[in-house]
Amino acid sequence: MTVTQFDRDDERADRLEALREERAARRAGIPTPTVPDLPPVAAKPAPRPTPAAVVESAPRPVSELPFAPVDELPKAQTGKGRTRRPIPPARAALIEYCRKWPGQWVCYTPTPEQDKVRPATLVSMPKRSHGGFTPAFEVRLRNKKAYVRFNGDA
Structure with a gap:
């Protein structure tokens, strides 16, 4: 509770x-003691008086302003401020090979130096179009090894 x-x-x-x-x-x-009657609720309060017209004064010095005019917007930061990591050469070679041979399953077993991503992580990459993969790729995991296939661009 x-x-x-x-x-x-x-x-x-x-x-x-x-x-x-x-x-x-x-x-x-x-x-038994009775509860005294409450005073009647007052009607709506009177409307607020409108503020007096704002008199324009000389502009304040720029250093005191809490804002600064800009000519154009800066580029939006995405990915939590990080730049995207380059696709490892071993994975880029795999993607290139799979594109040349669509429909062919390829066992991808890189060393940690060649590709730091674990095979289980590769399974979700095509769905999200990450790591050089597109949704046209299919990745399956068997015995802790990633098997990749390119099904062709639709």
Whole structure:
């Protein structure tokens, strides 16, 4: 249970206890205190007065301004400020080979120096068009080895 649920339970218990005391007092013939009537709620408040016309003053010095005009927008930073890593030469050679031989499965077992990406990570790359792959590629994992096939551009 959360703290809020405990608070709600406490409020319910307090209301129930007060209701029981009130009923017991009525049964005993003791008059119960009545809640005084609340004053009527006032109508909508009067509308706010409109502000006086703003008088233009001389421009402030540029150093005090919290902004600076620019001629054009800077290039958006994507990828959390990082530049994309180049595709490793071993993977680039694999992609080139697969494009030459569409439909042919190729077992891709690079050393960590050739390609730092684990074979299991390669499986999701074509779907996201990452790492040089396109959705036309298919990557399967068998015995901790990646098998890649190019199905041709549609």
